Amino acid sequence: MIKHELPSYLQQQSQGPWEVYLEQIDRVTPHLGSLARWIETLKRPKRILIVDVPIERDDGSIAHFEGYRVQHNTSRGPGKGGVRFHQDVSLSEVMALSAWMTVKNAAVNVPYGGAKGGIRVDPRQLSKAELQRMTRRYTSEINIIIGPTKDIPAPDVNTNEEIMAWMMDTYSMNQGSTASGVVTGKPISLGGSLGRQEATGRGVFVIGSECAVRKGLDPNRLRIAIQGFGNVGGVAARLFAESGARVVAIQDHATTIVDEGGLDVAAALEHARRTGSLAGFPGCAHLAKQDEFWDIDCDLLIPAALEQQINAANAGRIKAAIVLEGANGPTTPGADDILADRGILVVPDVIANAGGVTVSYFEWVQDFSSFFWTEEEINARLTRIMRDALASVWQIAEDRGVSLRTAAFIVGCTRVLQAREMRGLYP
Ligand code: NAD
Numbered sequence: 001m002i003k004h005e006l007p008s009y010l011q012q013q014s015q016g017p018w019e020v021y022l023e024q025i026d027r028v029t030p031h032l033g034s035l036a037r038w039i040e041t042l043k044r045p046k047r048i049l050i051v052d053v054p055i056e057r058d059d060g061s062i063a064h065f066e067g068y069r070v071q072h073n074t075s076r077g078p079g080k081g082g083v084r085f086h087q088d089v090s091l092s093e094v095m096a097l098s099a100w101m102t103v104k105n106a107a108v109n110v111p112y113g114g115a116k117g118g119i120r121v122d123p124r125q126l127s128k129a130e131l132q133r134m135t136r137r138y139t140s141e142i143n144i145i146i147g148p149t150k151d152i153p154a155p156d157v158n159t160n161e162e163i164m165a166w167m168m169d170t171y172s173m174n175q176g177s178t179a180s181g182v183v184t185g186k187p188i189s190l191g192g193s194l195g196r197q198e199a200t201g202r203g204v205f206v207i208g209s210e211c212a213v214r215k216g217l218d219p220n221r222l223r224i225a226i227q228g229f230g231n232v233g234g235v236a237a238r239l240f241a242e243s244g245a246r247v248v249a250i251q252d253h254a255t256t257i258v259d260e261g262g263l264d265v266a267a268a269l270e271h272a273r274r275t276g277s278l279a280g281f282p283g284c285a286h287l288a289k290q291d292e293f294w295d296i297d298c299d300l301l302i303p304a305a306l307e308q309q310i311n312a313a314n315a316g317r318i319k320a321a322i323v324l325e326g327a328n329g330p331t332t333p334g335a336d337d338i339l340a341d342r343g344i345l346v347v348p349d350v351i352a353n354a355g356g357v358t359v360s361y362f363e364w365v366q367d368f369s370s371f372f373w374t375e376e377e378i379n380a381r382l383t384r385i386m387r388d389a390l391a392s393v394w395q396i397a398e399d400r401g402v403s404l405r406t407a408a409f410i411v412g413c414t415r416v417l418q419a420r421e422m423r424g425l426y427p
Contacts, residue, residue, distance in 0.1 A: 007066055008120060009050060009091045017096035017307050023333040028409035031400065035417040042102070042413060045095055046113075047071040051141035053119060055133045065134060069117040069142040071151055072098035075419040078149055079115030080105060080357060082156030082185075083163075086306075089118035093307070097156075100328050101357070104350040107412035108389045110361040115151045117142065123158050135163050139170040146171065148181030148368075154360050155185040155231065157306070161197065165190055181367040184360035193363035195378040196356075200326070201235020202379065203355015206386045208236070208300055208324045209243070211347050214394065215321055217299055225249040225298040225320070228305030229278060232326045232353060234269055236302055241265040249287075249296045251305075254279040256287040258296065294318055303330035310335045318344060325349040340403060348405035350412060351389055358385050 025043060029036050051067040068091060071079040081101035084094075094116050102114025119138055123131055145151055155164060164183045168190060171182045180191035188194065195202070209219050222245035226233045229252040237247050246262035254277035257263060263284055271281045287293060294314040301318060303309050304326030310318070315335035323339060323346045325331060331339070331346060339346050359382055366372050389411075397407035 007050075009066070015092045016090075017329050018092040018099075020308065020329055020332055021096040021099045024405065024409060025413070027333070028406055028413055031402065031406065031410050032413060032417065035414060035421065038417045038420050041073065041075075041417065041420050042099070045070050045072045045098060046074060047145065048091070048095070049142055049145055050091070051138065053134055053138045053141060055130060055137060057130060058127050065138075066120040067118070067138045067141060068094040069145060069151070069153075070094045070098040070115060071145065072114040072116075073102040073416060074113035074151075075416055075423060076106060077111040077113055078147075079151030080110075080112035080154070080360065081114055081116040082154045082356075083159050083167075084116070084118040084156040085121055085123045085158040085163075086118065087120065087122040088306075089120040094118045096307070097328055100350060102416060103409055103412035104354050105357060105412075106415035107350045107393070107408045108354040108358055108385055109415065110358060112152075112357070112361070113416075115153075116156075117153055118156075131163075132166055135166045136170045139167045140174060143171060143174050146182060148179055148364070152181065152360070152364060153183045154356070157230070160231070161185055161187045161192060164192075181364050184363040185356075186363070191363070191367045193359055193366055193378060194373070194375040195382065196359045196363055197231070198235040198239075199359035199378075199382060200232045200353050200356030201237075202239060203358065203382060203386050204232060204236040204302065204304070204324060204326045204352055205239035205243070206355070206383050207347060207352045207390055208240070208302070208322070210387060210390055211322055211324065211345065212300065215345060217321060220244040222246070222300055223248045223298045224300045224302065225251075225293070225296045226302045226304055226326075227251045227293060227309060227330075228303065228327060229268070229272055230304070232356075233302065233304030234272070236304060236326055237265045238269060240300075245300075248298055249293060250278065251287075251290065251293045252278045253305075255281075256290055256293050257281050257284045258287060259284040300324050303327045306330070308332055310339075312338060315339050316342070318342075320344060322347060325352045328353065336403065336405060346403065346405060348403075348408050350408045351386075351393055351404070354389065355382055355386060358382055 053065040098116035105112040186192035301320035307329035312334040315338035
């Protein structure tokens with residue numbers, strides 16, 4: 001009998017990121033008062049769509065990929081969240097990422113629910129034409145549940161404004177008219193927003209600088225270590241370096257570069273853009289093992305790559321005053337406890353990296369009104385929203401003696417469950 005390979009969602013797999021999220025919900029539940037009776041709402045995604053994405057390869061063969069779009073919650077508005085292309089994308093991961101979007105959008109009070117999508121693929125193995133065919137087929141398959149008032153995708157790991165342009169065009173072709181508000185993170189010339197491309201990294205920078213001051217660190221003398229040198233980590237590294245901080249280590253998928261005196265971030269960005277990674281970047285040391293990254297002495301450690309990077313195995317080694325979560329879900333609950341015991345402040349993803357979705361919201365508003373704002377207006381509004389969100393979360397953490405993560409979840413989950421309660425159950 002032929003042994004068939006099952007799709008990943010039918011194989012025994014660790015529930016990894018989704019379990020992390022459920023534990024975070026368990027931790028916040030005792031703080032929600034009477035709203036806790038609705039808590040199951042947050043433990044069950046509203047809608048999961050799994051799609052087969054077949055494409056013809058350039059050599060004439062046919063390849064199939066697994067695609068997902070999960071709408072975790074839409075109580076406060078349309079679903080909103082990125083699309084990830086990565087070989088490790090799984091149902092558990094997309095469920096968790098969609099749920100974190102629900103909490104994040106509510107924590108910074110943008111009028112969205114939470115959603116996320118992904119394709120289980122290593123995009124580096126595809127030609128550009130194949131990548132476009134895969135993106136367009138995926139968009140057509142999820143076309144029935146997305147839309148400017150239903151669910152609005154955006155870039156995430158290995159997706160960018162070009163892919164958003166293909167998604168917008170495919171959706172628009174299916175609808176019969178141009179619908180620029182169906183995705184955010186588009187090119188400016190197609191209704192994208194100034195400042196969107198760098199918004200997540202800028203938000204990380206704003207929140208990191210503010211937390212450093214609140215912790216009594218001198219923002220001009222900060223030493224920064226960053227894991228992930230893409231849209232989030234690359235921009236955050238540049239803004240910190242431009243502000244006078246020293247970026248002492250940067251890790252990407254290929255290598256870790258270190259220099260206690262401060263790396264040349266602009267040159268590193270140019271090298272990564274030209275060659276695809278930091279491998280071979282000259283003029284600094286490269287760590288022998290990627291794992292040694294967690295031993296680096298710094299003030300701010302910024303995980304900005306993938307989830308579950310800081311776990312019980314390495315949390316005890318971290319030598320930073322602040323862990324600033326640029327990535328989604330980079331710290332496990334076990335690591336949260338170890339870091340708290342060691343007096344290391346963890347600034348949670350749902351606040352630290354909310355700059356991207358905040359400017360995505362600005363983009364969506366601009367698309368609806370077809371009236372576009374200046375970059376100064378956008379950055380000023382972004383900074384104000386981020387600082388206000390941090391201030392209220394910080395206050396709750398102090399008042400109730402909880403972590404910043406639990407405080408952010410108190411704010412976010414309260415808003416979502418209040419909306420749920422006010423709307424009532426249908427029918
Ligand atoms: P990206 O694809 O632009 O960059 C990812 C970076 O991580 C790359 O530099 C890659 O080399 C590195 N990387 C991948 N695997 C690694 C590994 N095993 N070890 C070390 N480095 C590794 O992605 P991005 O958009 O910057 O997203 C990074 C994280 O930020 C993700 O968790 C994403 O969900 C989150 N995030 C992104 C946005 C956004 O607007 N793009 C918004 C909020 C949160």
